[in-house]
Amino acid sequence: MNSDKRFSYARFAVIVLVAIVFFVPLWWMTVSAFRPTDAIFRYLSPLSPWSFFPRTWTLENITGIWYxxxxxxxxxxxxxxxxxxxxxxxxxxxxxxxxxxxxxxxxxxxxxxxxxxxxxxxxxxxxxxxxxxxxxxxxxxxxxxxxxxxxxxxxxxxxxxxxxxxxxxxxxxxxxxxxxxxxxxxxxxxxxxxxxxxxxxxxxxxxxxxxxxxxxxxxxxxxxxxxxxxxxxxxxxxxxxxxxxxxxxxxxxxxxxxxxxxxxxxxxxxxxxxxxxx
Amino acid sequence: MTQRSAILAALAFLMPALVSVFLLRLWPAAVAVNTSLIPPGGGGYSLENFRYIFTDPVFLNSLKVTIVFLLIVNPLQIAISLALALLMNTMVPLIGFWRTVILLPVAIPQSVSAVVWGVALRPDGLVNAVLVALGMEPQRFLTSSDQALASIILIVSWIGVGYWMTFILAGLQDIPKSLYEAVRIDGANRWQQFRFVTLPQLRRPLTFVLVANTVANFLIFAPVQILTAGGPEGSTDLIMNTVYTQAFIISDPESAAASTVVLVGVVLLIVILQFRLMRAEDSNE
Incomplete structure (x- = not known):
């Protein structure tokens, strides 16, 4: 293993940030699966924490796909x-x-x-x-x-x-x-x-x-x-x-x-x- | 054990794979070549179908779009994968987890990635919401002939760069530490270490990634078929979509066969190159 062994907080922060950017589409997919259909676009403009965390959670989509x-x-x-x-x-x-x-x-x-x-x-x-x-x-x-x-x-x-x-x-x-x-x-x-x-x-x-x-x-x-x-x-x-x-x-x-x-x-x-x- | 029994044993072990190679690759390739040489009206073998597709504006546009796409997407993905590999080649808490997060998109079916990105790229979707929050103008993305190809490039790069990063990361970890120490004694700074040690040592993994990446991008299909069907105005009409359209939408089997022959011919050349790169490592055999 020829990795850089010195720990750098700046580098760690960049790594976490990059991982988050890559994960955003998957996270958005996941939370959108758990919110009411009419709420998927409602919280996008303006962008707010509610764009990424559902206000109301529902299982109706997950149960609905099996019909x-x-x-x-x-x-x-x-x-x-x-x-x-x-x-x-x-x-x-x-x-x-x-x-x-x-x-x-x-x-x-x-x-x-x-x-x-x-x-x-x-x-x-x-x-x-x-x-x-x-x-x-x-x-x-x-x-x-x-x-x-x-x-x-x-x-x-x-x-x-x-x-x-x-x-x-x-x-x-x-x-x-x-x-x-x-x-x-x-x-x-x-x-x-x-x-x-x-x-x-x-x-x-x-x-x-x-x-x-x-x-x-x-x-x-x-x-x-x-x-x-x-x-x-x-x-x-x-x-x-x-x-x-x-x-x-x-x-x-x-x-x-x-x-x-x-x-x-x-x-x-x-x-x-x-x-x-x- | 005799030579004869070894041959028989080898044949028995190889039989299922040989049958698959024949059924799944060689036979269809032969059918494609045969069909491509018979013009729609019949009347003996000729190159008429090839003459037709190479004067067909749709096919020529598709070649142009595919070449432009490859010229942008290959260097872009390799640069990003290299940057990611350099960034991730370190020991920080949970490094395996962060690498996995970047690798995840490649395991998800491309059709799912296409669908999710398709919603995110809608005029009222997530990407425009982020742009507006950053003080930028909302964009039209997939519905604009100027931006649709760039949108496809964004999607396939999000899918692929983590995968290509894995090859480069493995290459980075194979570089002997002593090489860095040697140039450091000579007073090399970080850039010089990268330029004179890292890059030359990464030549093989980078070449491999370039070749394998070209094959993968050459055959991109699901995002195009699902999101744009080649449009708007043919701006995303990559070659696989054209072959699919010829064969199943406008039902022109002769042109589809000729296009398939061109496609497989190009892919075969690249794959032979890829195989030679894979082989070089066991030349000691």
């Missing part, structure tokens, strides 16, 4: 994201294992093609993929929603990197004990890779929770709509109910905010380790 299809959309998002994380970890870690541990011809080329393909953000290819998935009748299905999230270039890269660091002697000993490749993967490599798997899980989680263009195309039916799409359509209504919009925004945001706050260390490590650290 329509929004509850279903939140459920869809949670379900799709969980399945994506589990399947994505399975696919990315087995691929990373082969690419890091098993010696086979053209290993580097396979690694390169795979990571580069997966690094192309999925949205770029969404339009032709939509045609293919429609042909396969995967419109308005969970399969269609989940599939694009399971192959992630950063996750493969990160896990391979981690597996390369596990000493060769361990797998040689396991071979002597008669373990096969799968045993080595499952009982030697995975138990040692908790932090790396958690980092990869976070990458997969953030990707799928964020997804917007793909779900918009592949799953327009109300039963399969995800929260990120539902909120946008909510706000596009002719006479939107801002209380409900903020309440829905809060519910969608609070889940990744909690996950990230708790696991920030793993997320930052995962981000940094793909960023050309020396």
């Amino acid at each position: 329509g299809n929004f509850g279903r959309a939140i459920f869809n998002s949670i379900f799709i994201t969980l399945v994506t994380v589990v399947l994505g970890l399975a696919i990315c870690s087995t691929a990373a294992f082969a690419l890091a541990v098993i010696e086979f011809p053209f290993r580097k080329s396979v690694f390169m093609v795979m990571v580069i393909s997966f690094l192309i953000p999925f949205d770029a290819i969404a339009v032709p993929l939509y045609g293919i998935m429609r042909m396969m009748n995967l419109q308005n299905t969970y399969t269609g929603l989940i599939l694009p999230g399971i192959g992630n270039g950063l996750a493969v890269f990160l896990l391979r990197q981690f597996f390369l660091g596990i000493p060769k002697e361990l797998r040689e000993a396991a071979f002597v004990d008669g373990m096969g490749w799968f045993g080595i993967y499952w009982r030697v490599y995975l138990p040692l890779s908790g932090p790396a798997m958690l980092s990869a899980a976070l990458i997969l989680f953030v990707f799928q929770w964020q997804a917007y263009l793909w779900p918009l195309l592949i799953a327009p039916a109300p039963d399969y709509k995800v929260a990120a799409v539902a909120i946008a359509q909510f706000s596009a209504e002719y006479n939107p109910n801002f209380g409900l919009i903020f309440a829905a925004s809060l519910v969608i945001s609070v889940i990744p905010m909690i996950v990230l706050t708790v696991l920030q260390r793993y997320y930052s490590t995962s981000v940094a380790s793909t960023g050309g650290k020396e």
